[in-house]
Amino acid sequence: MPAAAFQLDRHVFYWLTQVIGARDRELAQGLKDFGLRVPEWRALAALYARQKCTMSELADLATIDRTTLTRTIDRMSDAGWLSRLPDAGDMRVTRLALTAAGKRMFERIWPAVRELNALALAGVPKSEIEVLHRVLARMRANLKAYVGEEETHAG
């Protein structure tokens, strides 16, 4: 390939990384006031949406490595934002749920985050946001299917 033919800005993942990078830096700034870091925010939001979930489910929803999540949840639990509960039917499983304080925390922060999100999407027509959603969901499904396939073949 002639080097001139390779242009960064023609690649979707370049832009994805740029957008997530810029927004997470900005988000981190905003969350500092609340004593929260970005992955903690993702965990908080996921738990708020799901009410109850297991460690593994939350790791997936919040895009946090399982081992990292253990320590993230330690901190959030110490801070009193959520509780670890045993699962009735399966002794291996930890059920997570936000405490009232955790829910309040989310509700206090969410308006600012929503505003940042809206700002990032300023000027983008609703129809294109729809497309964005659909395409991203498809990409995620594609990648998940691929991982599944790899695992099957590799044994």
Added chain:
Amino acid sequence: MPAAAFQLDRHVFYWLTQVIGARDRELAQGLKDFGLRVPEWRALAALYARQKCTMSELADLATIDRTTLTRTIDRMSDAGWLSRLPDAGDMRVTRLALTAAGKRMFERIWPAVRELNALALAGVPKSEIEVLHRVLARMRANLKAYVGEEETHAG
């Protein structure tokens, strides 16, 4: 807000994080064979596209914190993939450029990464990829403009 009204999968940044997370995990796997990590790959690709650039420019292009980039470039320089050169007109500036070995490295890896990218985008019509590009570029511009504005006011 009633908790039931907050749904993760209705938010663009949830999907962005999911997609980048899944793809970077997959990418990391693929790069392991080449002794490269994901941020190093981004730096390699950015330098390949740009031929020459400064540390600050590369930090922006590859979405790597400037202080982290110093050490990333140390490693890549030690590995013989790029060289640090002084700038003629400004003694503060470091000009970076891939060596022949660095270019070869990129060319060797790129086909596999391109394949992964194509896989992630499988089934997405070209027209929608166009929309994706345009929307992401706009989002990035929005976020950059916001950061600039903040700095001006806070300064």
Added chain:
DNA sequence: CTAGTTTAGTTGCAAATGCACCTATTTCGG
């Protein structure tokens, strides 16, 4: 020209990360 400010890049250090490994359950094949 010279003192204060901005910009480019680096380093110290404390904290976060993730791989490899471990333990405790549960499930599955025979």
Added chain:
DNA sequence: CCGAAATAGGTGCATTTGCAACTAAACTAG
């Protein structure tokens, strides 16, 4: 049933990360 394999979650440890602070060079105003 029983032993092997799978699954949920947690630890140890080396590596990576990024904030704060620093050095050095280049502007900028008086």
